[in-house]
Amino acid sequence: MLPASPAIEAAGVSRTFGRRRAVDDVTLSVPAGDCLALFGPNGAGKTTLLRLIAGLLAPSTGTVRVGGRPLRDDADARAQVGLISHQSMLYRALTARENVEFAARLYGVADPRAAAVRALDDMRVLDRADTPVRALSRGLQQRVSIARAIVHAPGVVLLDEPYTGLDAAGGAALTGMLQSLRAARAALLLVTHNVDEGLAVASHAAVMLAGRIVRMADCATLDARTFREEYRALVVNGDGLPTGAPLGLSA
Amino acid sequence: MTGRRTPGVVAAAWLIARKDLAIEFRTRTAFLSALVFAVLALCIFYFTWDQSVVPPADRAPGVLWVVLAFSGLLGLQRSFGVEEHDRGIDALLVSPISREAIYVGKAIGNLVFLFAIQLVAIPALAIFYNLPFGRPLLAVGGIVLLATIGIVAVGTLFSAMAVNTRLAELLLPMLSLPFFVPILMTAAQATTLVFAGRPPAEVWPSLKILIAFDIVFLVACTLAFPYTLEE
Numbered sequence: 001m002l003p004a005s006p007a008i009e010a011a012g013v014s015r016t017f018g019r020r021r022a023v024d025d026v027t028l029s030v031p032a033g034d035c036l037a038l039f040g041p042n043g044a045g046k047t048t049l050l051r052l053i054a055g056l057l058a059p060s061t062g063t064v065r066v067g068g069r070p071l072r073d074d075a076d077a078r079a080q081v082g083l084i085s086h087q088s089m090l091y092r093a094l095t096a097r098e099n100v101e102f103a104a105r106l107y108g109v110a111d112p113r114a115a116a117v118r119a120l121d122d123m124r125v126l127d128r129a130d131t132p133v134r135a136l137s138r139g140l141q142q143r144v145s146i147a148r149a150i151v152h153a154p155g156v157v158l159l160d161e162p163y164t165g166l167d168a169a170g171g172a173a174l175t176g177m178l179q180s181l182r183a184a185r186a187a188l189l190l191v192t193h194n195v196d197e198g199l200a201v202a203s204h205a206a207v208m209l210a211g212r213i214v215r216m217a218d219c220a221t222l223d224a225r226t227f228r229e230e231y232r233a234l235v236v237n238g239d240g241l242p243t244g245a246p247l248g249l250s251a
Numbered sequence: 252m253t254g255r256r257t258p259g260v261v262a263a264a265w266l267i268a269r270k271d272l273a274i275e276f277r278t279r280t281a282f283l284s285a286l287v288f289a290v291l292a293l294c295i296f297y298f299t300w301d302q303s304v305v306p307p308a309d310r311a312p313g314v315l316w317v318v319l320a321f322s323g324l325l326g327l328q329r330s331f332g333v334e335e336h337d338r339g340i341d342a343l344l345v346s347p348i349s350r351e352a353i354y355v356g357k358a359i360g361n362l363v364f365l366f367a368i369q370l371v372a373i374p375a376l377a378i379f380y381n382l383p384f385g386r387p388l389l390a391v392g393g394i395v396l397l398a399t400i401g402i403v404a405v406g407t408l409f410s411a412m413a414v415n416t417r418l419a420e421l422l423l424p425m426l427s428l429p430f431f432v433p434i435l436m437t438a439a440q441a442t443t444l445v446f447a448g449r450p451p452a453e454v455w456p457s458l459k460i461l462i463a464f465d466i467v468f469l470v471a472c473t474l475a476f477p478y479t480l481e482e
Contacts, residue, residue, distance in 0.1 A: 056345065075257055076347065087337045089342040090339065092337065093277040094274060105258070106346040107257065108255045108257045108258055108347075109255055110255065
């Protein structure tokens with residue numbers, strides 16, 4: 001059970017690769033039941049930040065905590081995390097069911113077979129459960145990958161462009177899944193380019209540019225239309241946040 | 252969360268080994284290439300030496316260990332290759348299992364893989380080089396077992412290190428072979444003694460050295476492994 005402290009907490013996190021600073025002094029927190037949508041153009045450092053929070057990268061400076069515990073050294077904290085990434089993280093020679101069941105066993109789920117079937121059913125891919133992953137389309141692989149990430153009912157879900165490759169039905173299944181995870185008090189960190197899909201499930205929105213979070217706001221008070229237009233202009237221009245641009249957000 | 256109990260090191264290692272073996276059983280690509288390589292190498296070594304100069308039985312120990320070392324490298328190469336394709340390794344690293352469990356699981360998978368190759372290669376060697384089946388071959392099996400543990404311990408570690416590089420196929424042998432040398436030398440000496448019909452007391456010191464190598468390499472590589480996964 002995650003404690004009442006923010007489920008995801010990053011404090012002063014930076015990460016450099018050689019001389020390049022990919023993530024620069026980022027501080028954020030996502031309480032249980034909230035979803036932070038992180039927007040930003042290519043190369044803004046979103047994926048690096050997600051990998052830092054997932055414990056796949058060590059920060060150069062700063063700390064990352066999940067449920068108040070350092071993720072990299074704490075197996076119980078890692079047991080609360082589900083990760084959906086650019087790559088499917090699936091084994092192509094195994095079937096969809098075997099992949100999801102393998103993940104369930106890694107997390108010590110009581111009945112891994114039943115949990116795998118449930119997760120595949122939730123992502124509407126149960127009819128392809130016994131198909132090797134290599135024979136599935138990109139979209140179906142993405143659905144299986146999502147089923148793999150949520151099979152252990154995580155308290156924290158980290159998502160990197162999860163809508164990539166999904167058709168309308170897959171996208172709807174994912175949105176429904178994310179909403180039900182939020183209802184179950186899971187904390188979500190969603191990295192996406194798609195403003196509409198991000199705002200559909202987010203409670204908070206943030207914009208990342210050149211490794212820094214430049215705006216953060218509550219979606220309840222967010223002017224979605226203004227945000228959408230100005231964010232699009234920002235990405236198209238690709239040269240940073242224009243001076244005085246409100247992005248529909250408060251800093 | 253209720254109803255969850257994170258597997259311990261042994262249970263998690265077994266899960267990973269079983270998964271790796273299931274993948275290899277489905278694809279059989281690495282196994283078949285390693286096996287074909289082993290049998291072809293035995294043939295080539297047999298036919299390229301003048302049998303009137305060095306009798307086949309005297310060549311057999313050296314040939315055996317050259318073939319096992321290089322066919323083993325083919326298997327070790329694939330060990331972390333399967334994790335790299337769609338970044339399955341990330342799912343393992345985010346999961347609650349320890350990094351040591353990942354190493355042990357990979358090593359168990361590699362051990363089974365190499366044993367499967369040896370199960371064909373050693374009888375093939377006995378047939379080609381006209382070696383006696385029975386007790387000498389069983390004794391060689393024991394030497395092979397001990398040497399393979401050391402080879403797998405080192406090779407699994409370097410496979411994890413090499414897989415993220417552009418020259419993985421080249422880097423793995425370059426890193427591993429210098430560490431294989433003491434194991435291969437000791438194992439080849441022990442094998443020569445067995446094929447020469449020397450008493451077990453003469454072979455035993457070599458076996459003790461192999462056991463010492465196994466323990467040192469297993470402990471050192473298990474401790475070093477978590478650092479190889481850092482980016």
